[in-house]
């Protein structure tokens with residue numbers, strides 16, 4: 436019987452059944468307990484031998500149960516480990532990666548170019564004072580040229596900046612010329628009450644640039660503008676300078692680049708001119724220098740304001756500026772840096 440029961444214990448295949456077998460064999464109603472209880476009916480001289488034997492059987496069964504319990508637990512654990520095994524060599528699920536906005540990519544490229552030439556890169560407030568956006572840019576309160584930049588006013592003195600040019604005044608005011616020339620670019624968002632169309636948005640980007648020193652000429656400006664065009668477009672496009680007017684530069688120019696859409700032949704995108712205007716520039720007006728406390732008899736230089744939105748359109752052949760602001764990922768992911 437002892438051997439048979441031990442075999443029963445070995446044959447059990449799950450822990451629950453093992454536990455009921457333990458209750459059955461060693462519990463209060465089990466054969467061992469019963470036998471030990473029945474001992475009092477035995478003659479006194481047989482009791483010690485019987486008792487010893489019963490205890491030995493109980494201990495053996497007990498240890499057989501424990502051994503089997505360990506075996507079953509181990510088997511269960513192994514089964515679980517096998518089922519949860521991870522194959523680290525399997526290819527993972529691709530994680531969608533973000534990227535800088537296409538306009539930011541153009542701005543980054545322009546920043547890299549100018550940092551390489553020793554310019555500092557500064558950013559200014561989008562909510563700006565009338566004083567910096569217009570007055571210190573040589574556009575007093577009722578100057579007709581204010582109409583060139585239809586403005587979102589917040590109060591009479593505070594507005595959404597219409598251009599990054601106020602950063603000219605802000606940096607000129609602070610610059611210490613005894614420490615060297617001023618060479619700065621300032622990228623950022625500007626706002627105008629323009630009617631949205633394929634080449635105009637009421638919110639767009641500009642990168643302002645200014646260089647002030649003792650002997651800066653128009654040739655330095657032209658060279659710098661050509662460098663930007665060359666850096667961004669290689670030799671695929673022509674650039675032309677046109678005389679223009681800005682109150683804060685004298686003389687002033689506007690730069691156009693061959694229309695990406697028609698290659699210069701003329702189409703609706705470029706209003707049949709073959710050119711797209713991408714920036715305004717000129718030699719900084721003495722009034723702007725003087726108002727910022729810089730001696731215009733000694734110092735002078737050039738400034739420019741370019742539109743990265745237009746550059747992005749040209750570079751990638753995007754025929755509607757509004758696409759940049761709709762944030763449709765199907766549009767934006769086309770301009771991955773790798774691609």
Ligand code: FA5
Pocket residue numbers: 584597598599600627629634635636637638639640641681684687712713714715716717738739740741742743744745756
């Ligand atoms: C200016 O804003 C001057 N502050 C530029 C400047 C700076 C001149 C320094 C001289 C010295 P303008 O309004 O032309 O100029 O705008 C400059 C550029 O911004 C344009 O050439 C064009 O590329 C871009 N731009 C202007 N309006 C819009 C618009 N509504 N949507 C998209 N881009 C625009």
